[in-house]
Amino acid sequence: xxxxxxxxxxxxxxxxxxxxxxxxxxxxxxxxxxxxxxxxxxxxxxxxxxxxxxxxxxxxxxxxxxxxxxxxxxxxxxxxxxxxxxxxxxxxxxxxxxxxxxxxxxxxxxxxxxxxxxxxxxxxxxxxxxxxxxxxxxxxxxxxxxxxxxxxxxxxxxxxxxxxxxxxxxxxxxxxxxxxxxxxxxxxxxxxxxxxxxxxxxxxxxxxxxxxxxxxxxxxxxxxxxxxxxxxxxxxxxxxxxxxxxxxxxxxxxxxxxxxxxxxxxxxxxxxxxxxxxxxxxxxxxxxxxxxxxxxxxxxxxxxxxxxxxxxxxxxxxxxxxxxxxxxxxxxxxxxxxxxxxxxxxxxxxxxxxxxxxxxxxxxxxxxxxxxxxxxxxxxxxxxxxxxxxxxxxxxxxxxxxxxxxxxxxxxxxxxxxxxxxxxxxxxxxxxxxxxxxxxx
Amino acid sequence: xxxxxxxxxxxxxxxxxxxxxxxxxxxxxxxxxxxxxxxxxxxxxxxxxxxxxxxxxxxxxxxxxxxxxxxxxxxxxxxxxxxxxxxxxxxxxxxxxxxxxxxxxxxxxxxxxxxxxxxxxxxxxxxxxxxxxxxxxxxxxxxxxxxxxxxxxxxxxxxxxxxxxxxxxxxxxxxxxxxxxxxxxxxxxxxxxxxxxxxxxxxxxxxxxxxxxxxxxxxxxxxxxxxxxxxxxxxxxxxxxxxxxxxxxxxxxxxxxxxxxxxxxxxxxxxxxxxxxxxxxxxxxxxxxxxxxxxxxxxxxxxxxxxxxxxxxxxxxxxxxxxxxxxxxxxxxxxxxxxxxxxxxxxxxxxxxxxxxxxxxxxxxxxxxxxxxxxxxxxxxxxxxxxxxxxxxxxxxxxxxxxxxxxxxxxxxxxxxxxxxxxxxxxxxxxxxxxxxxxxx
Numbered sequence: 001x002x003x004x005x006x007x008x009x010x011x012x013x014x015x016x017x018x019x020x021x022x023x024x025x026x027x028x029x030x031x032x033x034x035x036x037x038x039x040x041x042x043x044x045x046x047x048x049x050x051x052x053x054x055x056x057x058x059x060x061x062x063x064x065x066x067x068x069x070x071x072x073x074x075x076x077x078x079x080x081x082x083x084x085x086x087x088x089x090x091x092x093x094x095x096x097x098x099x100x101x102x103x104x105x106x107x108x109x110x111x112x113x114x115x116x117x118x119x120x121x122x123x124x125x126x127x128x129x130x131x132x133x134x135x136x137x138x139x140x141x142x143x144x145x146x147x148x149x150x151x152x153x154x155x156x157x158x159x160x161x162x163x164x165x166x167x168x169x170x171x172x173x174x175x176x177x178x179x180x181x182x183x184x185x186x187x188x189x190x191x192x193x194x195x196x197x198x199x200x201x202x203x204x205x206x207x208x209x210x211x212x213x214x215x216x217x218x219x220x221x222x223x224x225x226x227x228x229x230x231x232x233x234x235x236x237x238x239x240x241x242x243x244x245x246x247x248x249x250x251x252x253x254x255x256x257x258x259x260x261x262x263x264x265x266x267x268x269x270x271x272x273x274x275x276x277x278x279x280x281x282x283x284x285x286x287x288x289x290x291x292x293x294x295x296x297x298x299x300x301x302x303x304x305x306x307x308x309x310x311x312x313x314x315x316x317x318x319x320x321x322x323x324x325x326x327x328x329x330x331x332x333x334x335x336x337x338x339x340x341x342x343x344x345x346x347x348x349x350x351x352x353x354x355x356x357x358x359x360x361x362x363x364x365x366x367x368x369x370x371x372x373x374x375x376x377x378x379x380x381x382x383x384x385x386x387x388x389x390x391x392x393x394x395x396x397x398x399x400x401x402x403x404x405x406x407x408x409x410x411x412x413x414x415x416x417x418x419x420x421x422x423x424x425x426x427x428x429x430x431x432x433x434x435x436x437x438x439x440x441x
Numbered sequence: 442x443x444x445x446x447x448x449x450x451x452x453x454x455x456x457x458x459x460x461x462x463x464x465x466x467x468x469x470x471x472x473x474x475x476x477x478x479x480x481x482x483x484x485x486x487x488x489x490x491x492x493x494x495x496x497x498x499x500x501x502x503x504x505x506x507x508x509x510x511x512x513x514x515x516x517x518x519x520x521x522x523x524x525x526x527x528x529x530x531x532x533x534x535x536x537x538x539x540x541x542x543x544x545x546x547x548x549x550x551x552x553x554x555x556x557x558x559x560x561x562x563x564x565x566x567x568x569x570x571x572x573x574x575x576x577x578x579x580x581x582x583x584x585x586x587x588x589x590x591x592x593x594x595x596x597x598x599x600x601x602x603x604x605x606x607x608x609x610x611x612x613x614x615x616x617x618x619x620x621x622x623x624x625x626x627x628x629x630x631x632x633x634x635x636x637x638x639x640x641x642x643x644x645x646x647x648x649x650x651x652x653x654x655x656x657x658x659x660x661x662x663x664x665x666x667x668x669x670x671x672x673x674x675x676x677x678x679x680x681x682x683x684x685x686x687x688x689x690x691x692x693x694x695x696x697x698x699x700x701x702x703x704x705x706x707x708x709x710x711x712x713x714x715x716x717x718x719x720x721x722x723x724x725x726x727x728x729x730x731x732x733x734x735x736x737x738x739x740x741x742x743x744x745x746x747x748x749x750x751x752x753x754x755x756x757x758x759x760x761x762x763x764x765x766x767x768x769x770x771x772x773x774x775x776x777x778x779x780x781x782x783x784x785x786x787x788x789x790x791x792x793x794x795x796x797x798x799x800x801x802x803x804x805x806x807x808x809x810x811x812x813x814x815x816x817x818x819x820x821x822x823x824x825x826x827x828x829x830x831x832x833x834x835x836x837x838x839x840x841x842x843x844x845x846x847x848x849x850x851x852x853x854x855x856x857x858x859x860x861x862x863x864x865x866x867x868x869x870x871x872x873x874x875x876x877x878x879x880x881x882x
Contacts, residue, residue, distance in 0.1 A: 047717040276488040308495050
C-alpha cells in the first residue's frame with residue numbers, strides 16, 4: 001500500500017502553476033488515477049476505517065490527495081449542507097444509446113500527446129463522465145468513489161448556476177443588472193463593491209485585490225475557504241468566520257471595474273447574496289424551485305454552507321452526474337426541457353452571445369482564445385457554439401450545440417488548476433464532438 | 442420580541458427532573474409553543490439572519506431553547522450527515538381520510554388536567570403529528586419549522602431502527618445474539634462489554650457506570666454527545682473525539698449484566714458497531730437497503746455522523762413525519778408493507794412479546810407500568826397491544842394494534858425528559874385510540 005503523506009493540494013501546487021508544462025510536471029509527481037483510486041486504497045472503508053485511511057474535516061485531510069478523491073463524492077459527510085429538493089415528481093428518462101466507438105476516438109493534446117478518449121479519462125482523474133448526443137446517453141462511466149446516484153462537488157460550476165438564477169430574476173424584472181450592488185446589499189458600501197454594478201459582478205469585471213492563486217498559502221482564497229467553512233481554522237484564528245464577514249473585508253481595488261475580466265470567486269458570493277436579497281429565498285430553495293424540481297432530476301442536490309447557513313455560491317453545489325447532464329440538455333435546448341420552458345430562451349441566448357472579448361483577453365487565458373465569461377458561464381467564440389461551466393480539479397459541463405452534444409464530467413485531478421486539465425480535456429471534447437457530427441446522419 | 446437567553450436544555454433541566462411535577466415546573470418557566478414558534482420569531486430568516494437569531498454549531502446555540510425548535514428540523518445544516526437513500530421507485534400512497542372529530546377528543550392527563558387532543562399538541566411543543574387509522578391518514582398537522590417534506594431529528598427513536606436491523610440480521614443467521622459482543626467488536630475487550638452478550642446490549646440489560654442525566658453537566662452523556670460530534674468541544678478538550686473512542690473508555694460496571702433494564706445510550710452505539718461489523722455495511726446504507734428503499738418512502742432520511750463518519754446510532758436519524766408513519770404502518774402490519782415482507786414477521790412478533798418484566802420494573806419508570814424494552818423498542822403489556830419508539834424531547838412512533846392505529850410525532854419540548862411528555866402524551870394517545878375504536882365499524 002502506498003504511503004500517505006499529508007500532501008495538500010496547495011502544497012502540490014507550490015511546484016508552480018504558471019503554465020501547462022509546470023502543471024503537467026506537478027501531476028507527474030503524483031500517483032496516477034489507478035494508483036489513487038479511493039476504493040482500491042480502502043479510504044473510509046471499515047468500521048472504523050484504519051487511522052491512516054480516515055478522512056476528517058478537522059485535520060484538513062478531506063482536501064489532501066488522494067483522500068480528496070473520496071471526499072469530492074462525500075462532501076455532506078464532512079460538514080453542514082443545505083438541501084436542493086428535487087420535488088416529488090418523476091425523474092425524466094435519459095434514453096441510452098451507448099456508442100462503443102467513442103473510447104477509441106483519438107486526438108492530440110495541447111502539449112502534443114497522441115491520446116485516445118479512453119486514455120484521457122484516467123489522465124484527468126475522471127470520477128464520472130457522461131456524453132449525451134441528440135438527447136441520448138451515448139457514453140456513461142464512473143470511477144473511484146462516484147456512482148450514478150452519488151452527488152459530487154461541482155466546485156466553480158456552482159457559479160454558473162448562481163449566474164443563471166440572477167439572469168432569470170433580471171428577466172423577470174426582479175433584479176436590475178445596471179443597479180449598484182449596494183442597492184441590494186448595503187452592507188458592502190465600504191468595500192470595492194460600493195461603486196460596482198450587478199452586471200459587473202455577473203461578468204466578473206470587478207477590480208479587487210484578491211488572489212485566487214492556490215499555490216500561495218497567503219492568497220486570499222484560503223481566507224475565503226476558511227470563512228466559508230470548508231477548512232478548519234487554526235487555534236488562534238481571528239479571521240472572518242462567515243462568507244458575508246469575509247466579503248466586507250474586501251476594501252482594496254487593483255484597477256477600475258468594468259474594464260477587464262478577472263476571475264475572483266468572491267464575486268460569486270456577492271452575486272449569491274444579491275440573488276437571495278432580490279428573490280427573498282435562500283439559494284438552495286431558489287435553485288430547487290426554479291430548476292431542480294422542473295428538470296425531473298433523479299436526486300436532490302445540495303450546497304455546502306458556512307457557519308451561519310449561507311450556501312457557498314462560489315463552489316458549494318453537489319449534484320449527481322446525470323442531473324448535471326440534464327441541466328446541460330436543458331441549456332442545449334435553449335431552456336426547454338421536460339415539457340416546459342425552465343430557463344427563458346432569452347437568458348440562454350444572452351449567455352451564448354457572451355461578454356466583451358477585449359475584456360476577457362486581458363486576463364490571458366492561453367487555452368481559451370476568443371472566449372468570454374457571461375452570467376458566470378464560460379463562452380467560446382460564436383462559430384464554435386460552445387458554452388461551459390468549469391470547476392477546479394476538472395469539473396465540466398460542456399454544451400456543444402453544433403454537435404448536438406453535452407458532456408458532463410466530474411473529476412478529482414490533484415492539481416487545482418485549469419492548465420492541468422485543459423491541454424487534454426479541450427481537444428478531447430472537440431474530438432468527440434467532431435466524431436459524433438461525422439458519424440451521425 | 443422576546444429576549445433570547447443562552448438557555449441550554451441542560452440548564453433548564455437543572456431545575457430538577459426527578460418526577461412529573463418538577464418537569465412541569467421546568468416547562469412552566471419557559472415560553473410556550475406559540476411564543477417559541479421559530480418562524481414567528483424569525484429564527485434563521487433573512488440573508489443573513491439577525492445575529493441573535495442565527496443558529497450556529499460552534500456556539501452551541503443549536504441546542505438552546507427556543508433555537509432548537511428550528512434546529513431539530515435542520516440538523517444537516519449544522520453538521521456532517523450520511524444519506525439514507527430512498528431508492529428510485531415510487532413513493533407509496535398514504536390515503537387520506539381526515540377525521541375532524543379528533544381535535545375535540547378529551548382526556549385527563551396523568552397530573553389531572555382535563556385537556557383536548559388539540560390542546561395537547563401545543564402543550565407538548567409538537568412540530569408535527571400524523572395519525573393513521575386502518576391504513577389511512579386521519580390527522581396530519583405541522584407546526585413551527587417542520588413541513589411534510591423536511592426531515593426532523595428522531596433522537597432515541599434511532600435506537601429502535603438499529604435494534605430492528607440487528608434482529609433482522611439475527612433472523613438471517615448473520616448475527617448471533619447469544620455471542621459475546623467481543624466476537625464482533627474485539628476493541629471492546631477492556632470495557633464493561635467484555636463479558637456482555639449481544640442480546641444484553643439489544644435489550645439494554647448492560648451494567649455500566651454512565652449517567653444519562655441531562656441535568657448534570659458532569660454526566661457522561663455530555664462526553665458521549667461531544668464524541669459523537671453533536672456539540673462543540675471546549676478549547677482545551679482532551680476527551681474522546683469519536684464514538685468508538687468514547688465506547689472504549691467505558692470500563693466500570695455498577696452491577697452485573699442481564700439483571701436489570703438500564704437505559705444507556707452507549708448500548709445503541711455498541712449495537713450500531715456490531716451491526717456494521719456483522720453486515721459489512723454502514724448503518725445508513727443498511728437502513729436504506731433493508732427498509733427505506735422497500736417502504737416506498739417519500740424522501741431520503743439521514744444520520745448525523747461523528748468525526749470519522751460513523752452514523753450516530755443512539756440518536757442521529759432524521760426522517761420526514763410521513764416516512765416515520767410508513768415505518769409504523771409496516772410494523773402494525775407485522776412487517777408487510779408496499780406489497781412485500783420488509784421486516785420478518787418473526788422479528789415483529791419478538792418485539793411485541795417484549796422482554797423480561799422483572800428486569801424492566803427495576804428501572805422504576807412510573808409512567809410505564811408493566812412495560813419492557815426489547816430490540817430497543819418500548820413494549821406495553823400484551824393486553825394493550827402497543828409497541829413504541831421513543832425519543833427525548835417528545836419524539837414518538839406509537840403503534841396500537843388493537844386500535845389499528847399508528848401515531849407518528851415529532852416535537853421540540855424544551856425539557857429533555859420523558860416525564861415532561863408522558864403525563865400528557867400517554868393518555869392522549871390512549872384516548873385517540875379508544876375514540877377511533879368506538880367510532881369506527
